Amino acid sequence: MTATAATSPTNEAETPLSQAARTAQLYGVDRWGHGYFEVLENGDLAIKNPLNPAAPPLSLPEMLHDLQQRDVHVPMLLRVTSFLENEIQAINKAFLGAIERVGYKNAYRAVFPIKVNQQAQVIERVVDYGRPFSHGLEAGSKPELVVALSQNLPPDALVICNGVKDAEFIRLAILSRKLGFNTMIVLESPREVETVIEVCRELDVEPLLGVRVKLTQKIGGNWAESSGDRSTFGLNTDQLVAILDKLRDAELLHCLKLQHSHLGSQVPDVNDVRRAAIEACRYFTELTAEGAPLTHLDLGGGLGVDYTGEKKANENSINYSVAEYADNVVEIVRYxxxxxxxxxxxxxxxSGRAVTATSSMLLFNVLETTLYDGPSCPEAEPDDHHLMTDLLAVQGYLAANRLQECWNDASFYRNEMRALFRRGTIGLRQMARAERVYLYLMSKIRSQAASDPQAGDLMEALNKEADIYHCNFSLFQSLPDVWAIDQLHPIMPLQRLNQAPDRRAILADITCDSDGKVDRFILSDGESPSLPVHSIDDEETYYLGVFFVGAYQETLGDLHNLFGDTNVATIQLRDDGGFVLLHEQVGDTIAQVLSYVEYDPYDCLAAFRQKVDAAISDGLLKASDRRELVGAYRDSIEGYTYYE
Ligand SMILES: Cc1ncc(COP(=O)(O)O)c(C=O)c1O
Structure with a gap:
């Protein structure tokens, strides 16, 4: 039995929701979940097979348990190929549907930009699932072209080469035509055209060429500044004219087949997409009138992901669906x-983000908690400072209509006590008792405010004073956009969802960096500075998931504090509700990350061994200590960089 099935208002009135359904609502699972997630009545978060809606959902805690039996552990990036396949079908079917509806008389060819997720396991599957639709690849660099040309693409798929190109890049792109690849070289700058002309003369092979036009249309969202006139890519009108003339002079104008433009990633407002498509069409008709035999109109990326489920035009959401995007584009181009x-x-x-973002999630465990909570109130003592007496007295007027006043007073007296401690007026023990009284008052105020519908603003302020759940991941390695551009991802616990979360927390990672934390969350009623979580005891392994991390996050991540790549498991959902582990990529060992930063790990081991030997010679260690010390060092070198 499941809990997240949407209920009609009448149903809601008739049947009270189960706790699991209420918890699902709290986290907004149905809003942001894209239909991929479900809260089960047993409290587990489960994933659903979009390719077979009749298949039972797969419980994530059960899947983690199964993987652990196979020695695959958290922190883990979980890739769900069934989600990826579904997204590839969704975008292609949306365009095919739009083409049919609008009466468009040509084909749609998607290309996946390799930069969005370069991992071999992902690219190979994009090509595989995209084969029925001739889904191609976009390469923005030489290495990405090397990847594209190693793939088993169908004959009519495109390989689009964007980015800055040198002669080597252009030579490989042109030569690949001999193998039957439809490799289009998109000219991004006037300098590139000279190189193309030279390489074409040298090779005597006809290239497929494109031009990247710089649209003046600007977009909203995170990439607003890189759109429009100030975009660092593309050709302005003057440069376009010069390139047309150069190609004509070099007798290569007949090779100019494609016009490209790109607005930026995650375009929040569909009307920006429309306006950009109109502008792109103007260029297309003008270039055609100039004699360019264009056959392909490439509108770049931009199709966004609704990370928050708000369906609004803002940084983390979009005000349109894939189908709407496709309909609008096809309609505009046709007219x-x-x-x-x-x-x-x-x-x-x-589109890359919309294809891969939803298919990966980061799963990790909570290592420990710092609770901002006082279970009991310390007693008054005879030599207490009078501010301590005032602080303790707040308990006496804790009432529904005075909660804000109580919080004001508690904060004031506690802060004054801190000032006294700094000046040496009170000692460590009295200060510690004052902190405990404050935390006790906070928890009392919080629990009274939680049951008071009038205390919304106070609750919001109290939620900022949340617990800290220390978690087994590195923000910088696994969620770089959360750090760099305030990206919001859905985050929630994977278990106990049939119990109401009784605490609020922010998540701290295991780097020694105060920026290594997540303190913005998306819940059903909007953004929140803390995440509802459950109290946990020492025995329990409490898992959390960060969802929709399949676009850009994997390779943008860095080695802060030398935390390396996490383990990666690629699974396919089975029709019986189980899963197949298609691939396991073991996360970086310490030896690997050391080698990325110019150490030879075995030189490090040798140096350590020498120190041990020197200490034995100096009589500081016994000879028999050597095995234990060197063994501990070696075990570390060969181990996972995360908490095991
Ligand atoms: C030229 C080009 N094409 C496609 C993309 C991918 O776009 P998106 O992130 O919207 O999938 C990008 C990334 O911004 C890009 O620069």
Whole structure:
């Protein structure tokens, strides 16, 4: 039995929701979940197979337990291929549907930008699941072109080369045509055209060329500044004219087949997409009029992901669906081309985020907690400072209508006590008691405010004074955009969801960096400075998941504090509710991360061994200590960088 099935208002009135359903609502699972998640009545968070809605959901805690039996441990990046396959089908089917509805007379060809997730396990599956739709690849660099040309792409898939290109890049792109690849070289700058002309003469192979136009249309969201006139990529009108002339002079104008433009990632507002498509069509008709035999119109990336489920045009959400995006684009291009009397071009988009973001999640355990809570109130003592007496007295007027006043007073007296401690007026023990009284008062105020519907503002302020749950992950390695651009990802516990969460926490990672924390969360009623969580005891392993991390996060991450790549498990959902472990990538060992930063781990081991030997010679250690010391060092070198 499941808990997140949407209930109609009448049903809600008739049947009280189970605790599991209420918890699902609290976290907003149905809002942001894209239909991939479900809270089970036993309190487990489960994932659903979008390719077979009749398949039973897979409990994530049970899956983790199974993987642990196989020696695959958290922290772990879990890739769900069934989600990836579903997203690839979704975008292609959305365009095919739009083409049919609008009466568009040409094809849609998606290309996946390799930079969004370069991992071999992901790229190979994008190609595989995209094969029925001739889904191609976009390479923004030489290494990415090398990846693209190693893939088993279908004959009519495209390989689009964007980015800065040198002669080597261009030579490989042109030569790949001999193998049947539809490799399009998109000219991004006037300098590139000179190199293309030179390499073409040298090779005597006809290239497929494109031009990247710089649209003036600006977008909202995180990439607003890099859109429009100030975009660092693309050709302005003057440069376009110069390139057309150069290609004509070099007798290569007939090779110019594609026009490309890219607005930026995660475009929040669909009307920006529309306006950009209109502008792109103007360029297309003008370039055609100039004699360029264009056949492909590439509108780049930009299709966003609704990370928060708000369906609003802001940094972490979007006000449109994939189907709406496709309908709008196809409709605009059709009208524009019909008006100009031009054949409909092959429509190309370069969506990566929307294809891979939802298919990966980061799963980790809580290591320990710092609770901002006082279970009991210390007694008054005869030599207490009068501020301590005032602080203790707050208990006497803790009443529903005075909660804010109580909090004001408790904070004031506690802070004054801290000032006295700093000046040496009170000692450590009295200060410690004052802190305990404050925490006790806080928990009393919080529990009274929680049951008072009028105390919304106070509750919001109290939620900022949340516990700290210390978790087994590195923000910098696994969630770099949370740190760098305040990206919001859905986050929630994986278990005990049939119990109401009784605490609020922020999440601290295991780096020694005060920035290594998550303190913005998305819940059903909007953004919150803390996450509802459960009290946990020492015996319990409490897991949390951060969702939709499949775009950009994997390779943008860095080695802060030398925490390396986490373990990665790639699973496929089975029709019977089970899963197949398709691939395991063991996370970096300490030896590996040391080698990334120019150490030879075995030199380090040798140096350590020498120190041990010197200490034995100096009589500081016994010879028999050597095995234990050197063994401990070696075990560390060969171990996981995360808490095991
Ligand atoms: C040229 C180009 N194409 C495609 C993309 C991917 O776009 P998105 O993140 O919207 O999938 C990018 C990234 O910004 C890009 O620069």
């Amino acid at each position: 524009a081309m019909d008006e100009a009397g031009i054949d409909h071009p092959v429509l190309v988009t370069e």
